[in-house]
Amino acid sequence: MxxxxxxxxxxxxxxxxxxxxxxxxxxxxxxxxxxxxxxxxxxxxxxxxxxxxxxxxxxxxxxxxxxxxxxxxxxxxxxxxxxxxxxxxxxxxxxxxxxxxxxxxxxxxxxxxxxxxECAAGLSRLRAIPDTAALLDIACEEIVLRCGFQRAVMSRVEGQSWHPWLAHFTTERQSESWFANWIGSTIPLDPRAPEAQLLAKRRPSLVYDTSNAQVYRPIIVDAGGSRSYVVAPIVHGNEVVGFVHADHSPLTRRTDEGDRDVLWAFTDGFSHIYERTVLLERLRRQRDQVRDLLAVAVDRMDDLCESGIEMARQGHAENQESTPILAPAGYGNVGDLTEREAEVFALMVAGATNRAIAEQLVITEGTVKSHVKHILRKFGAANRAQAIAWSLRAE
Incomplete structure (x- = not known):
């Protein structure tokens, strides 16, 4: 938004x-x-x-x-x-x-x-936000709500230009199209402008009177109608990636040193929270990738084990075509199963599907599949029907 x-x-x-x-x-x-x-x-x-x-x-x-x-x-x-x-x-x-x-x-x-x-309370709320997109969406709202401003605008910095991005206003009258028309626009950084000095010094700037300052008038004065404002940087790593403008418009009150210090305290804390959230997002992505790799590896290992058992079983069957199908000597039986595997096997014998077994035992269907693989491996069976037949014949 x-x-x-x-x-x-x-x-x-x-x-x-x-x-x-x-x-x-x-x-x-x-x-x-x-x-x-x-x-x-x-x-x-x-x-x-x-x-x-x-x-x-x-x-x-x-x-x-x-x-x-x-x-x-x-x-x-x-x-x-x-x-x-x-x-x-x-x-x-x-x-x-x-x-x-x-x-x-x-x-x-x-x-x-x-x-x-109030600024500290707002930052504390932002620490609980799990992703950067949601964090950015409510940052301007927290500035207006907690820090005592009437409106706040967040912009992205790219090279020698800045781009208005997000905003929050206290009154409906301020939500007119003046800001919507500027979203994503490229505004050059004049070396004499407070925004350019902010990039160099990484410190907030106070503009007490826009009529006597070197500001970008088309958006700040002509469109926004600001008479006085403060602007503070958002830092990621060692680079200024954005900044926040805030003022008291439409009130006639001008900004002062107190406004500058409060906004600086907020943006400084927000910069640390944003950087932490970015790192947590990267960590979660890497964790999910590792989980996927491990799951694939386990499935491959299961497939290899099952293919080896199947090849051995087929060779044994070719040598003893006339021999009745019995549970091969040395292979497992129901007594070799764990308690949970025994429960799964009992439901298999009753004809339950993997989904029905999962619902009955309150486990995931993936866990059921894993148990079935282990059961087949212990029986030395190629499929569920063979494992059930050998078990019943043994009984």
Whole structure:
């Protein structure tokens, strides 16, 4: 499946609810910061330039808070001693800004820790996937569900080009044909593009603003409408075989260092899981080949043994044409059979087919055939009827 969408169940999952809580908390902190910025602006006068609060980049709020605190402290140095009201107002704003800085730090560290924990849970689920095809099919879904992104696109790398391959989106509106039209397309790797630098350094790249970066605009900006994204490599052995793009579109929120680190943690773990799964698939194929070879060898050995017995029996029959058919001296009888072979032989005497014997004894039909061969060999018989006749005559 090249394009996948998150279902309502996914949206209501614990990870989805946690993600909504993150964004709600970010909105609350950004609103507090805007209120404090306006209060500082009113206190120091409308002609003073102050840092702008960016709603699409919550991670820069800490920088804005630090600038406002330094501005208030610098302003306090120039307040006249008689102007106690302004001094008290600036001190109060400084304390509120410091508290906001602490809240921003706790929110950022808590959010990052929770996202990394969800990332580890997603990787743990991928370890149970038995084959590479299924592993690749759900990788993008796990990135969106666990790592806090709105969409993820996986691409294959071949030489000096990359090819969009798989994707997962959170909303149905994003599943329009823009990505389907790009699946399998060949996109050249511009040496100045973040993707080319990723191949050289094997490290993720953060593009904060696509309008000022050397990105491949036809798919990333024109078709995908991405304003900011992160891209991380998928490594197999010593070679980058693919990479993952992720962003928060259609939200206005830009990606940040936290997004880069979380996606890198996921793709690094996924690379190891993918390599392990490839090796396990090779091992299973080799195991099946060895089993087939051994089965063929056993059948050939049985055929050789039976052909030798048949040739000896025919020679003996030619010398004693007038002698009644009796169980040859020195050949086995029912007492030579194992317990399981005796059970199979009893059913043979009753006229049961191999399939009926297998159903009766709860074994495979192949196992029944093996037991029949052993029984014929021990009796020195050419076929089932001869073995049964000799056994009955002996009795």
């Amino acid at each position: 090249a394009v996948a969408m998150a279902s309502d169940i996914t949206a209501c999952s614990p990870a989805g609810r946690i993600r909504q809580g993150w964004r709600r908390r970010e909105g609350e902190l950004a609103a507090r910061l805007e209120v404090l910025r306006d209060a500082v602006f009113d206190t120091v006068g409308g002609t003073t330039p102050l840092p702008r609060v960016e709603w699409d980049g919550p991670w820069r709020s800490a920088e804005v808070v630090a600038n406002l605190i330094h501005f208030c402290i610098a302003r306090l140095r120039h307040v006249k001693a008689a102007d106690t009201a302004t001094a008290e107002r600036l001190c109060g704003l400084t304390l509120e800004l410091q508290q906001l800085a602490i809240d921003l730090y706790l929110h950022d560290t808590g959010q990052r820790g929770q996202r990394l924990a």
